Amino acid sequence: MNTHPHNVAAGTGIVESADAVYRRIAWRFLPLLFACYVVAYLDRVNVGFARLQMLNDLQFSEAVYGLGAGMFFVGYFFFEVPSNLLLHRLGARRWIARIMITWAVLSMCTAWVSTPLHFYIVRFLLGIAEAGFYPGMLLYLTYWFPSHRRGRMVALLTAGNPVSGIIGGPLSGYIMTATAGLAGMQGWQWLFILEALPGILLGVMVYRRLDDKVAHATWLTVEERSQVQFDLDIDSKTRTHGSVSQVFGSGRVWLLALILFGIIMGSYALSFWQPTIIKGTGIKSPALIGLMTTIPYTAALIAMLLIGRSADKRRERRWHVIVPGLFAAGGFVLCANTAGSAMLxxxxxxxxxxxxxxxLPMFWALPTSFLGGAGAAAGIALINSTANLAGFVSPTVIGWLKGQTGTLSSGLYLVAGSLTLSAFLIWAFIPARVVNH
Structure with missing residues (x-):
């Protein structure tokens, strides 16, 4: 029987007290982690905007751009699991701060690439520097929130993706237009320099603000720390994969990595090629292209919140991944058949x-439901790093196909197929009893 003093009176003011404690924890960490994710995603994909100018300036082909954009994910793949294990061992405060500062410096260095080899090396090192960041934040949330409270936190954190698109499009377009020729540099160079600076500042804030574990949270009372730790201990008893060896030998983990691979194929096709698709409709101004990218991401932010609420209300995850995935596949097919129409x-x-x-946030509700301890550190990182190889495959293959055919259509069909396959794998092999909780 549960005899913890903070949990015996469900339905009373004690539950409200627990809610208040978790609200305090969320307000303490989530705004900072959210800002970090927005800046991280912006630094990862701003090469898609820089492409509008840098290809001509540096005489890069579409294949060179696609390979360079994708090299980020090669470094990311090899260092993701070690990075997350180091975070688990050394503490989130030091490790996330290290990640942010080093990736910001390397992102800034992209401004001075002059050859394809320089471009490949910087992007590869940038992937190494950022490895472990997003799964590290997911892991960090497991240190503070039990699973029944963590879904909303993951959704709020993942909202940084569309918010980055809403902010990043107009900002990138403005920087490239307003700074062209300043101090003898092109707008795309200033883009990498200026958008890297917030990463350094936020890295310092992470080092000063985060607590590695509940026991270190002196801003909570002894009773509150005891309550949170008790909840986490109870939650940990449902984990079936607690060791690194269990994770690497789990067919379920590898299946989830394959499913996420298909979704990520679509994510980076959108991030790296959206400006190009818009430009293909006849719109040439980087500033206007940046403004237009806010439309899809604004709609996505609203939809994500509504779908997340629907999933929580129905306690259903499976179809809340399948249906959006198929919807995105249909969008890629439409983009491949628009014939230059801005509206379509x-x-x-x-x-x-x-x-x-x-x-994406609906997907991450699954692995965090059965991974715990060092297994969570390794499992989340393994799924994320393996799936993010799609970030290499997607721009590389689409860039090569565009160079061969002169159009993005064949690449967009390929991505639509990968999303459809992921939806099928969920439907066929992921039982509802595992996903819905």
């Missing part, structure tokens, strides 16, 4: 953004 292109891009941004 924006409709297709909006469908893509709504589907992908809504599916």
């Amino acid at each position: 292109s924006m409709l297709g891009l909006t469908m893509v953004a709504v589907g992908i941004v809504s599916a």
